[in-house]
Amino acid sequence: MWEYTDAVKDHFFNPRNAGVIEDADGVGEVGSLACGDALTLYIKVQDGIITDAKFKTFGCASAIASSSALTELIIGKTVEEAEKLTNKDIANYLGGLPREKMHCSVMGQEALEQAIKNMRGEAGPKAEHSHEGNLVCECFGIFDEEILRAIKENDLQTVEDVTNFTKAGGGCGKCVDEIARLLRQARGETSCPAPCKAPAFPAEGMTNIQRMHLIESVMDQDIRPILQADGGNIQLIDIEKKQVTVKFTGMCSSCPSSKATLENLVEAKLREKVDPDIKVILED
Amino acid sequence: MHTIYLDNNATTRVDPKVFEAIKPYFTELYGNPSSMHRFGGQVGGKIREARDQVAHFLGCDAREIIFTSCGSESDNTAIRSALEAFPEKKHIITTAVEHPAILSLCTHLEKKKGYEVTYLSTDEHGRLDLEEYKQAFRPDTAIVSVMWANNETGNIYPIEKMAHIARENGVIFHTDAVQAVGKVDINLSAIPVDMLSLSGHKLHAPKGVGALYVRKGLAFHPFLIGGHQERGRRAGTENTTGIVALGKACELAQTNMEAENTTVKALRDRLETGILQAIPHTRVNGDPENRLPNTTNISFGYVEGEAILLMMDQVGICASSGSACTSGSLEPSHVLMAMNVPFTFAHGSIRFSLSRFTTQEDIDFVLQTMPSLIENLRTLSPFSEEKEAPAITKRFAK
Ligand code: FES
Numbered sequence: 194m195w196e197y198t199d200a201v202k203d204h205f206f207n208p209r210n211a212g213v214i215e216d217a218d219g220v221g222e223v224g225s226l227a228c229g230d231a232l233t234l235y236i237k238v239q240d241g242i243i244t245d246a247k248f249k250t251f252g253c254a255s256a257i258a259s260s261s262a263l264t265e266l267i268i269g270k271t272v273e274e275a276e277k278l279t280n281k282d283i284a285n286y287l288g289g290l291p292r293e294k295m296h297c298s299v300m301g302q303e304a305l306e307q308a309i310k311n312m313r314g315e316a317g318p319k320a321e322h323s324h325e326g327n328l329v330c331e332c333f334g335i336f337d338e339e340i341l342r343a344i345k346e347n348d349l350q351t352v353e354d355v356t357n358f359t360k361a362g363g364g365c366g367k368c369v370d371e372i373a374r375l376l377r378q379a380r381g382e383t384s385c386p387a388p389c390k391a392p393a394f395p396a397e398g399m400t401n402i403q404r405m406h407l408i409e410s411v412m413d414q415d416i417r418p419i420l421q422a423d424g425g426n427i428q429l430i431d432i433e434k435k436q437v438t439v440k441f442t443g444m445c446s447s448c449p450s451s452k453a454t455l456e457n458l459v460e461a462k463l464r465e466k467v468d469p470d471i472k473v474i475l476e477d
Numbered sequence: 478m479h480t481i482y483l484d485n486n487a488t489t490r491v492d493p494k495v496f497e498a499i500k501p502y503f504t505e506l507y508g509n510p511s512s513m514h515r516f517g518g519q520v521g522g523k524i525r526e527a528r529d530q531v532a533h534f535l536g537c538d539a540r541e542i543i544f545t546s547c548g549s550e551s552d553n554t555a556i557r558s559a560l561e562a563f564p565e566k567k568h569i570i571t572t573a574v575e576h577p578a579i580l581s582l583c584t585h586l587e588k589k590k591g592y593e594v595t596y597l598s599t600d601e602h603g604r605l606d607l608e609e610y611k612q613a614f615r616p617d618t619a620i621v622s623v624m625w626a627n628n629e630t631g632n633i634y635p636i637e638k639m640a641h642i643a644r645e646n647g648v649i650f651h652t653d654a655v656q657a658v659g660k661v662d663i664n665l666s667a668i669p670v671d672m673l674s675l676s677g678h679k680l681h682a683p684k685g686v687g688a689l690y691v692r693k694g695l696a697f698h699p700f701l702i703g704g705h706q707e708r709g710r711r712a713g714t715e716n717t718t719g720i721v722a723l724g725k726a727c728e729l730a731q732t733n734m735e736a737e738n739t740t741v742k743a744l745r746d747r748l749e750t751g752i753l754q755a756i757p758h759t760r761v762n763g764d765p766e767n768r769l770p771n772t773t774n775i776s777f778g779y780v781e782g783e784a785i786l787l788m789m790d791q792v793g794i795c796a797s798s799g800s801a802c803t804s805g806s807l808e809p810s811h812v813l814m815a816m817n818v819p820f821t822f823a824h825g826s827i828r829f830s831l832s833r834f835t836t837q838e839d840i841d842f843v844l845q846t847m848p849s850l851i852e853n854l855r856t857l858s859p860f861s862e863e864k865e866a867p868a869i870t871k872r873f874a875k
Contacts, residue, residue, distance in 0.1 A: 226821050251859055252784070253781050253784050426593060
């Protein structure tokens, strides 16, 4: 059972400002049913002051309590003041949240930002990501910008921290390498930790047999360990020129994101380490 | 506040008769069964009796029973023993819906020991496909491990058929029967199961005792090595009170099996249909036909499981949830995911598990309180039938 503070329990059992503002000046929607929590925030603004706020939340006790706390925090503030609010303020208002639940406070902060943008006519209610951003975690739809910000604002040190605060990495686990890279990047380290291997595309000029061996070894060293971490595996079925046919086994064979895994992991790795034109297909 | 305990698949109340039976073994008959003196020896006699009780209940020979500390130890012992018996065989067959005692062990063996594991998939009701199972056998398959009944949904698996198929393929068959024992008829003399795990505390005995059945003649490699206890198959001074309790619990289970399948089942059905009728957007997760009589796993659309549990806790109802938030993970339970339960429902699943101590009043109270409790949470939710993202079973639509 979670150790929730009395304030969390109070805001969960007696949520403040739950509901909808029909003629809201700004609406912010974050999260989804798939992700396990979602929050819609409505704000009413008069002369630059937030005069009312209401929320609707799908999620666990701390998600509901965080939403309730958020509305209490912003009502009566000017928009400029509210803009400075961070997820920490929400967590502090509740006397703290379990570390694993910090993402609930981040969700509150994001909903508020979105509602303000929406009020200013800069965006729709639902958060859209800028095109420069990169999708890091497919399971939860988290972009690098969000992760970098959470790292900065909360001084996060480990991948686990990032998962607690943003959910990224909490599903299939495929994105943890990328999260680790972002952590290094945020710390100002170079993004190439391992000594970069010399030849860009070693497969050029190789014989077929050599190329097959190379593919096998990339599978063993770079692909299988990641799949096995999730209880899956991959079988090499055939190699024909630049087309590699594979089959997922174990957990991967039934994994809903196996198609993404095929492209983002298997194909990407083989393109990076063997040949940029490789095409990987699933045996059917 | 009165506690309404509907979490019996997590653990059960020790039966007062079991408690009576073990009392003397704490402060009076505390001897070590291995001692030479009669004072210890009489305890040895009691352990023999307990072993007979367990064996009788399972329809096997007393020498085929090894007492352990829990279901997880039994599971670990079984799988590791089979692997040690066939060091050249590197393949394991199990299901995607096993208890973590098996699943985590299998992923460990994959990651650290170079094994390959086939995880059998299920359909949307959590049922296995026997054709897929038959196809999974390989020349290097060392063991099959399939749970007899699922802890989350209560689904009962066709263990007899599956054991026969394993036998035809010459592969050891283990079943984790922790949830099935006491609720499902088990007669090991009639079916080719090679190893079976059970746990005391799911059966109204205390926590900290379990048993592993190992078919006579099967090569066995102990997991705990040390003293000669359990005829050298499991070292460690016997958990006398636990073992006596397990014996007694098995004896009681034999007489109570009928009640489990009639009275308990009737209460479960009443609870299930009552909830489905009173509350819209609910569904049962699991096999409509082959399910444990005490279990129902119900999903409440548009609300989240942890929030439901806390609300229930507030009025004294204990249950559990397959939602992500309760376990500290971010994904709903692996069992519901394997069944492709849409996220709308997977996050809001509640497992009610009854026992013979559950009363009519308990169920009435739950039926009275649940509708308004769910309604309250739903008024907080941004989702509803009108405003729902389509029933998503798969990530990710970006
Ligand atoms: S992609 Fe991030 S956890 Fe799956």
